[in-house]
Amino acid sequence: MKLNLNIQPLSSWMKVSSEPLIISGPCSAETEEQLLATAHLVKNTGKVSVLRAGIWKPRTRPGEFEGIGSIGLQWLKRAKEETGLPTAVEVATAKHVEEALAAGVDILWIGARSTVNPFTVQEIADALQGADVPVMVKNPINPDLALWIGALERINRAGITKLAAIHRGFSSFEKSAYRNEPMWDLAIHLKTLAPELPILNDPSHICGTRDLIPYISQQALDLDMQGLMIESHIDPSVAWTDAKQQVTPAALTEIVNNLTIRKADSSNPEFTDKLQGLRDSIDRIDDQILQKLGERMALVEKIGEYKRDNDVTILQVNRWEEILEKRTALASALKLEKDFTEKVLELIHGESIRKQTEIMNAKTELN
Structure with a gap:
């Protein structure tokens, strides 16, 4: 907005x-x-x-x-x-x-x-x-x-x-x-x-x-x-x-x-066409990322329901540490910065906790 x-x-x-x-x-x-x-x-x-x-x-x-x-x-x-x-x-x-x-x-x-x-x-x-x-x-x-x-x-x-x-x-x-x-x-x-x-x-x-x-x-x-x-x-x-x-x-x-002054845009058609092509590729990848996040969160909800039905706590510290270790190692191999990777994983983990908490609270309210 x-x-x-x-x-x-x-x-x-x-x-x-x-x-x-x-x-x-x-x-x-x-x-x-x-x-x-x-x-x-x-x-x-x-x-x-x-x-x-x-x-x-x-x-x-x-x-x-x-x-x-x-x-x-x-x-x-x-x-x-x-x-x-x-x-x-x-x-x-x-x-x-x-x-x-x-x-x-x-x-x-x-x-x-x-x-x-x-x-x-x-x-x-x-x-x-x-x-x-x-x-x-x-x-x-x-x-x-x-x-x-x-x-x-x-x-x-x-x-x-x-x-x-x-x-x-x-x-x-x-x-x-x-x-x-x-x-x-x-x-x-x-x-x-x-x-x-x-x-x-x-x-x-x-x-x-x-x-x-x-x-x-x-x-x-x-x-x-x-x-x-x-x-x-x-x-x-x-x-x-x-x-x-x-x-x-x-x-x-x-x-x-010593400052380099760059243009906000270019009037060169060849540049514009190539830039648009690269942006289109990014858009497709972004769509795929969001689709995969949606699939991940659907699995998170199933895990939340399973934990709820078996009276298991939401937070599993060992599992979170395992995710961090494995994913940051992969990210490093993909030439992604460690800080960036950890921030992304923390956002995803935070949303997973929120969703599972909602599921747990829903059971409490029904009782």
Whole structure:
């Protein structure tokens, strides 16, 4: 089911100096000198279309630097006057919205910590009533697509039609190479539900370290995201916030120059015909997979009935371990990734448990 969003195409409200859209600037505006110097350097790259800077910084724990505050808006205004770059800041309260708009900020974004709270999003939406300003909504901290969609809908219903989403990854208890797990499937799902919605990627917050930014940036563009928000600082080693994930303007230039820009589609008839043939083959295989899953679940129901009639528990740990061992070995031989195989098997096993539970509960209700 498609989302019913009333939004304008990105090209109608954003003049892009180069492809893709690059939003860059320091994680935090620290001093006027630091912000202006960084602004001029990112402008000189010729790659940046929008200057960003954190003015109010919601930190995880108190006592850390929580942003320079409203005075930073005047620094940002001066940076805009000197460089000609439109500006963007994060807003988390109605007061932030009012002050940012009064200072002439061009684009507002809602951060992950705000998106997770519908009360906060609604407060921001109410403050935006009647404003003609682009708003970008980052995904919530936790992997909840409904929260992300809800935030976009609230802002859209406030009359904001210049709307975009920012994919910045999701928090996870599992340790990995990333600060926030990309969980690309959620961003792809959003794109499927709202094809007209511009989606940008924030590799800085996904990576948490500058070394991974080129890789994630390329992956985002390969998934047809329309731009990148990359944090850039004149000297990241002395940055007051998120020093490890910021890059110098020179490094930013190198990252963008090394990106491969791919087309969303091709007008070459030969390419189109061959691609369609391959897709037709995939469709046939998908049909076969679903048919086999249906046959498997029919057998699962018979097993559930047999267990019910013999008063045997649903979960058989030894059997599950046997399935995992045998199937992952086969998958490895077929050159399928272990993590992928385990996720597929866990989904199938979970559905099998659900079906057998229904059968057991049906007997209990009849008794």
